[in-house]
Amino acid sequence: MSGILNSSIGRKFAMALSALFLMVFILQHFAINILSVLSPDTFNKASHFMGTFWAVQYILQAVLILGVIFHFVMGFVLEIKNKSARNVSYAKNNGNANSSWMSRNMIWSGGFILVFLVIHFIDFWIPEINTKFVAGDMSGLIDPTNLESGFRYHEELVHKFEPIWRVALYCVGFTFLALHLLHGFGSAFQSVGANNKYTIALKGVSKVYSIGIPAGFIFIALFHHFTGTH
Ligand code: HEM
Numbered sequence: 001m002s003g004i005l006n007s008s009i010g011r012k013f014a015m016a017l018s019a020l021f022l023m024v025f026i027l028q029h030f031a032i033n034i035l036s037v038l039s040p041d042t043f044n045k046a047s048h049f050m051g052t053f054w055a056v057q058y059i060l061q062a063v064l065i066l067g068v069i070f071h072f073v074m075g076f077v078l079e080i081k082n083k084s085a086r087n088v089s090y091a092k093n094n095g096n097a098n099s100s101w102m103s104r105n106m107i108w109s110g111g112f113i114l115v116f117l118v119i120h121f122i123d124f125w126i127p128e129i130n131t132k133f134v135a136g137d138m139s140g141l142i143d144p145t146n147l148e149s150g151f152r153y154h155e156e157l158v159h160k161f162e163p164i165w166r167v168a169l170y171c172v173g174f175t176f177l178a179l180h181l182l183h184g185f186g187s188a189f190q191s192v193g194a195n196n197k198y199t200i201a202l203k204g205v206s207k208v209y210s211i212g213i214p215a216g217f218i219f220i221a222l223f224h225h226f227t228g229t230h
Helices: 008-038 040-052 054-085 106-134 153-160 164-191 199-227
Strands: none
Touching: 008 040, 008 054, 008 153, 008 164, 008 199, 040 054, 040 106, 040 153, 054 106, 106 153, 106 164, 153 199, 164 199
């Protein structure tokens, strides 16, 4: 692995692989969270399955967190090397003088997504880890002593989106996610060599994904804020 990361091509390839992995995660994460709008009962069941199934909790979640850390650290490493190299910047590796704002500012959109993720981990992930692995409550119930009390996930999520400041912060985070994906999606496929006759179609998918998924997250946050208990 370290050999690959010694070359600029190797670093871009590894960065693209981590980006593709995170894009699959975001799609799965959106699919589960949109259930909180469409069917709270199914959302509760899906959240409990993902939150207690051993392969997700002990393998996929560890790989995911390592993937997130790798993507951010490598993003900063490539930006610093770009600045020092001056001529071959990661953000402008397409060699096109009139590169887009999104491609010139991947470090900024990435930086804001990192701020969002820190807030998001404090809001959702750390309380989840605390309940399950510190307090040892894997029941997922509102009242662990009462089986009739029902699952807690949907109620907790709706409660999180009551304060408008959190909704506003999340929507700003999702907007930067869109700006990051609008360049990152295509660039990741290009860096792994997926530059072929499907590129035109890929460009279409890239736009739908890069705007559609963040817009969907914005819809989820606004929906729960304005409808409250659903
Ligand atoms: C309305 C939008 C969102 C909602 C309601 C939401 C909800 C949640 C919840 C409930 C968890 C805890 C899951 C668990 O550990 O059992 C979580 C974790 C996480 N979220 Fe989100 N999320 C949203 C958007 C995002 C976005 C846009 C990203 C990435 C840019 C993201 C990245 C993560 C990551 C990396 C974790 C920790 C890993 C995991 O446990 O799944 N989330 N989110």
